Amino acid sequence: MPIRILLADDHTIVLQGLSRFLREQEDMEVVGQAKDGLATVALARELSPDIVIMDISMPGLSGVEATRQIHNEKPKIGIIGLSMHAAKRYVQEMYRAGARGYLLKDCDFDELMAAIRAVAAGSTYFAGEFATIVASETERGSAARGG
Amino acid sequence: MTAEKLTYEEMEAKLGEAQEILHALRHHEVDAIVGDRDIALVRLQEVEEALHKAKAELEERVVERTAELAKVNRQLQETLQSQKRIQQQGERSARESREHAELLDLAHDMIFVHDMDGRIVFWNRGAELTYGWKREEAIGQLSHELLKTEFAEPLLRITARIIKEGWWEGELVRTTRAGRQVTVAARWALRRDAEGRPAAILEIDHDITARKQAEREMTEAWRFAESIIDTMQEALVVLDAQLRIISANRSFHETFGVDPQQIVGQSLPTLGSGLWADSALYHRLREVLMAGGSFEGFEIECNGGEPKAFVLSARPIRPPAHGAERILLVIQDVTLCKRQQRVIEADKEQLGSLTEELLMIEERQRRQIAQALHDSVGQSLAFSKRELNLLRQRGPEEVRGRLQEVCAQLDDAIKHTRDLTFELSPSTLYTLGLQTALEELAEQFAESEGFHCQVEGPGDGIPLSEQVRSLLYRAVRELLVNVAKHAEARNVRIILDHDEQGFRIAVQDDGKGFDISILKGRGKGRGFGMLSVRERLVHIGGAFAVESEQGQGTKVTMTIPIDCGQPSSWGFEGRST
Amino acid sequence: MARYRLRLFIAGDEINSAAAKASLDRICAEDLGGDCRIEIVDILRDARLAVAEGIVVTPALLITGPGLRTVVLGNLTDAGKVRAALQRGSEKP
Structure with missing residues (x-):
């Protein structure tokens, strides 16, 4: 069964490029596209995809907030942040909201596919430069739970 | 093959374009950015220029107004000084004339006798001393020829009177042996012989030259004083114990539009239809009368008709032991x-508003441009890079090397776009809040400036309007630039804190500190950035406090009252994230 | 020269747009002896053409012809840049 993917980005050029490429992959299927946060939450609720590729800067509801809502409703959906923003705050926020992956928009398709497959398999995928941020977040989380 | 080669060229062209766009943006040659959904007009340079120009013009006006005010103040000071001098002069000449009078009391009178022909028959020691001729030289001389007597009335008439009445009194001017003119108060008495015929005239002269001179000087001094008093800008008025006007100078007449003839005897409280019936003023004036003290700098404002403001000073004239008989009241029209002062205040306020407005426009424009840059340029660069990488993997061997190079350049362009976007307007400030944006800023400073920089705060639960958020962000940035430039600090703390009253940010360093008195000046240099931060804060109702000492570090605390920190109609429209 | 199509994308009367228009007119008169036709496209009236041509910022001068597509950005006060672009165009077959 292919990995069912929902794309969320307000830039047509990004949506087109991503879906064109993902359709070439045999183990992947683009089940929906959304151009704002609210539509993304609604589609995720309706379609229950395996993966949501989430932009951060979107009109209406932000990617961070959409991630939080989807994660709260359906924690099984794997959410991967795909953004222009390289600031580590965004990575932290996305991680705290429930995202299991984060990539910059100019990453290779190879890396994107690796991330999709890893998250779909229940793992996490954060691009190399963000690994330390997530590690310290995980520490923070377990410290909070432990204390 | 041809198709793929064409795609590569397209890619190369796209990169070239991206670099061109960055270049044109940096040189202010761009008017608009065409986004996916909308068009962002770019007028940053215009706003910057207008801001600088307006700021410079208004600052110049404030400087001019301040100089005018200083001039007016100086004039007031000068007239006050001259008024003091006149009073001292008056007191001095009065004292001198008293001393002269005492001198005259001690002087020897000149006494001599001449017969009816005018020949001198007696000549005393006083006459010798004053007129200069010895007794033996004077005897037998014709007195009026010897002394070159100048008469105020014809001698014939004097002689007629003395024969009829037996005496005469009057002033005469005489010339001594040394050629000096002497004014004397002369008393003549007639002596008769045994048959009762006029025989001789006894003359007693009192030298009043010095007194005459003193009187002339006194008159001149008074004229001089009066002319100054009349040309003075301050209104002067002398009041009696019942606060009735005894005299006043020209300025008083002009200021109050009264007739010099009619004013004398009027009571001050009735002047100007009772505008001057100020109970506090009369209390003070009565104190002067009762205790003989004085007061200065009493301010009074008259709002009837044309509004006027005055500063009054009063002092007693001829102060006796208990209270004064008269009061000299000096009235300065301020x-x-x-x-x-009000115009300067208004100008300053206007300058503040305009500056704030322009800064807001600039901030809004920065944000729009940053967003457009992020949306159109950034996204298509990222898209290009990803597609090109794919092409590189799939394309023939011979183009891979060149594609690799193009990708590296695209990477560079993406990084530049990101830096430029952050420089223009940090998106975290609007999406993740002030504290997060400050944390980002602190990390950046720590990395580039080498000091430890920590943000402490309650998290981002405080709702601040976007205007206040951007103002505080820029302010902290300005302060950090200051710290980096001057403080030589090792640790910097940015402390955020809020309660029911308001919101506070403190920026505290352990650097070398500085003398905060430089903040009182208007100079450039270290204080300048702080001053503009302070002006902006004060303008929106906040406060700005600096604590620092040489070698003791610096702590700057900015406070925003809660009512102006709330999100309001000031906030920008646009996307929430 | 008439083989090339010169299109200048501007945003209304904004400073840089007006400057670009004036510069281009001057270059036309001085370098090309007036032998050129310029189409002015105001994106504030209609941005569709700009989007279709991939024009991201204005002012932008788009030079197209057989096998040629060059864009010069900015207010065109640097006449050398425009000349170089035109030169590149005339070298092509």
């Missing part, structure tokens, strides 16, 4: 002063 209307112009006050008006100038």
Whole structure:
């Protein structure tokens, strides 16, 4: 069964490029596209995809907030942040909201596919430069739970 | 093959374009950015220029107004000084004339006798001393020829009177042996012989030359004083114990539009239809009368008709042991002063508003451009890079090397776009809040400036309007730039804190500190950035406090009252994230 | 020269747009002896053409012809840049 993917980005050029490429992959299927946060939450609720590729800067509801809502409703959906923003705050926020992956928009398709497959398999995928941020977040989380 | 080669060229062209766009943006040659959904007009340079120009013009005006005010103040000071001098002069000449009078009391009178022909028959020691001729030289001389007597009335008439009445009194001017003119108060008495015929005239002269001179000097001094008093800008008025006007100078007449003839005897409280019936003023004036003290700098404002402002000073004239008989009241018209002050205040306020408005426009424009840059340029660069990488993997061997290079350049362009976007307007400030944006800023400073920089705060639960958020962000940035430039600090703490009253940010360093008195000046240099931060804060109702000492570090605390920190109609429209 | 199509994308009367228009007119008169036709496209009236041509910022001068597509950005006060672009165009077959 292919990995069912929902794309969320307000830039047509990004949506087109991503879906064109993902359709070439045999183990992947683009089940929906959304151009704002609210539509993304609604589609995720309706379609229950395996993966949501989430932009951060979107009109209406932000990617961070959409991630939080989807994660709260359906924690099984794997959410991967795909953004222009390289600031580590965004990575932290996305991680705290429930995202299991984060990539910059100019990453290779190879890396994107690796991330999709890893998250779909229940793992996490954060691009190399963000690994330390997530590690310290995980520490923070377990410290909070432990204390 | 041809198709793929064409795609590569397209890619190369796209990169070239991206670099061109960055270049044109950096040189202010761009008018608009065409986004996916909308068009962002770019007028940053215009806003910057207008801001600088307006700021410079208004600052110049404030400087001019301040100089005018200083001039007016100086004039007031000068007239006050001259008024003091006149009073001292008056007191001095009065004292001198008293001393001269005492001198005259001690002087020897000149006494001599001449017969009816005018020949001198007696000549005393006083006459010898004053007129200069010895007794033996004077005897037998014709007195009026010897002394070159100048008469105020014809000698014939004097002689007629003395024969009829037996005496005469009057002033005469005489010339001594040394050629000096002497004014004397002369008393003549007639002596008769045994048959009762006029025989001789006894003359007693009192030298009043010095007194005459003193009187002339006194008159001149008074004229001089009066001319100054009349040309003075301050209104002077002398009041009696019942606060009735005894005399006043020209300025008083002009200021109050009264007739010099009719004013004398009027009571001050009735002047100007009772505008001057100020109970506090009369209390003070009565104190002067009762205790003989004085007061200065009593301010009074008259709002009837044309509004005027005055500063009054009063002092007793001829102060006796208990209270004064008269009061000298000096009235300075400070209307112009006050008006100038108000104009300066208004100008400053206007300058503040305009600056704030322009800064807001600039901030809004920065944000729009940053967003457009992020949306169109950034996204298509990222898209290009990803597609090109794919092409590189799939394309023939011979183009891979060149594609690799193009990708590296695209990477560079993406990084530049990101830096430029952050420089223009940090998106975290609007999406993740002030504290997060400050944390980001602190990390950046720590990395580039080498000091430890930590943000402490309650998290981002405080709702601040976007205007206040951007103002505080820029302010902290300005302060950090200051710290980096001057403080030589090792640790910097940014402390955020809030309660029911308001919101506070403190920026505290352990650097070398500085003398905060430089903040009082208007100079450039270290204080300048702080001053503009302070002006902006004060303008929106906040406060700005600096604590620092040489070698003791610096702590700057900025406070925003809660009511102006709330999100309001000031906030920008646009996307929430 | 008439083989090439010169299109200048501007945003209304904004400073840089007006400057670009004036510069281009001057270059036309001085370098090309007036032998050129310029189409002015105001994106504030209609941005569709700009989007279709991939024009991201204005002012932008788009030079197209057989096998040629060059864009010069900015207010065109640097006449050398425009000349170089035109030169590149005339070298092509």
